[in-house]
Amino acid sequence: MDIERSFEAVVAVVPTLLTGVDLTASAVFAVTGALVASRKQMDIIGFLWLGVVTGVGGGTLRDLLLGVPVFWVRDATPVIVCLVASAMVFFTAQFIQNRYRLILWLDAIRLGLFSVAGANTALEVGASPVIAVTMGVISATVGGVVRDILGQEPSILLRREIYITAAALGATVFVALQTTTLDLAVTMIIAFAVTFVVRGAALIFGLSLPGYKSRPGRKIEPQEGAE
Numbered sequence: 001m002d003i004e005r006s007f008e009a010v011v012a013v014v015p016t017l018l019t020g021v022d023l024t025a026s027a028v029f030a031v032t033g034a035l036v037a038s039r040k041q042m043d044i045i046g047f048l049w050l051g052v053v054t055g056v057g058g059g060t061l062r063d064l065l066l067g068v069p070v071f072w073v074r075d076a077t078p079v080i081v082c083l084v085a086s087a088m089v090f091f092t093a094q095f096i097q098n099r100y101r102l103i104l105w106l107d108a109i110r111l112g113l114f115s116v117a118g119a120n121t122a123l124e125v126g127a128s129p130v131i132a133v134t135m136g137v138i139s140a141t142v143g144g145v146v147r148d149i150l151g152q153e154p155s156i157l158l159r160r161e162i163y164i165t166a167a168a169l170g171a172t173v174f175v176a177l178q179t180t181t182l183d184l185a186v187t188m189i190i191a192f193a194v195t196f197v198v199r200g201a202a203l204i205f206g207l208s209l210p211g212y213k214s215r216p217g218r219k220i221e222p223q224e225g226a227e
Contacts, residue, residue, distance in 0.1 A: 021188065022059070022071065023081050025113035028106050029143050030055035030082035034089035035096075035103045036151035044090050050150055051086025052079055057143035062118050062135050066125055104203055107144060107156075111163070112195035114140040115170040116188050129175045136171025137164060140195075160211050162202035170195030 033054030037047040056072045056079065063070045072078045096102055118139025122132035141157070141164055148155040156163050174191035182190075201207055 021113055021117050023078060025110055025117055026055040026059070026078040027081045027085045028110040028113065029058075029147075030085040031089055032103045032106050032110065032144070033147045033151070034086040035093060035099050035106075036147055036153060037086075038089065038093035039099055039153075040151055044087065047086045047090045048083055050147065051089070052082045053150065054143045054147040055079075055082035055085075057146040058114055058118070058139040058141065059143075061142050062121060062139045065138070066122060066127065066135065068121075068125055105200075108166075108196055108199040108203065110143075111140045111167050111199055112170055112192035114143070115167040115195050116174050116191045119171040119174045119191075120184075120188075123175065123178060132175050133168060133171040136174065137167045140167035140171075160208040162198060162207050162209060165209065166195045166199040166202070169198055 030051035033050040033052075034047045036054075037050045040046070042050070059071050059078075093099065115136040117136075119132045119136030121139075122135035123129075127135065144163075145155055145157060147153070170191045173194045174187055177187035177190060180187075
């Protein structure tokens with residue numbers, strides 16, 4: 001009986017846990033968008049717009065690709081959270097000395113949260129492990145790309161930094177652990193930690209994957225008889 005009650009308690013907490021992860025990720029992402037708006041000296045409407053678009057961008061594309069109701073259309077709470085977070089940044093950004101560095105670290109937190117949430121959403125609708133990992137990466141990175149484009153910042157995807165790799169590793173770890181008997185909360189924490197540590201190490205030590213190096217093309221010898 002005690003085991004059954006414990007199981008029921010865990011099941012009851014899971015929806016709240018998932019909602020908390022989604023809202024936290026949206027809020028953190030909105031803050032990074034609002035901080036970019038502060039660097040561009042936008043007005044409060046610009047803060048709100050960039051914060052909301054950044055906060056819900058990745059999750060929106062994920063839901064559209066999965067063919068499920070878009071999370072913020074079904075429940076407007078994430079949009080409200082993004083608006084509040086963006087407005088708070090508007091009134092407090094002037095007290096932050098190094099905003100760009102803060103953006104990078106908040107982005108690392110958000111990367112871990114959204115990679116987990118995206119992969120979990122895909123698994124819930126019956127997607128394969130490969131698709132789940134892909135959706136985790138899309139959820140975690142698309143919002144940042146949109147933020148950089150709208151804020152006219154150099155896209156992080158065009159820099160030789162470990163970014164998508166960190167999201168992919170976290171999503172892969174989450175999907176793999178879902179096949180074990182570990183609780184959902186434990187798998188989420190482990191997968192988040194993997195993403196955050198990998199991305200954090202890249203920020204601290206300047207780690208990057210080897211880039212492509214162009215090679216001179218082969219010289220084509222003219223064929224006999226050709227003019």
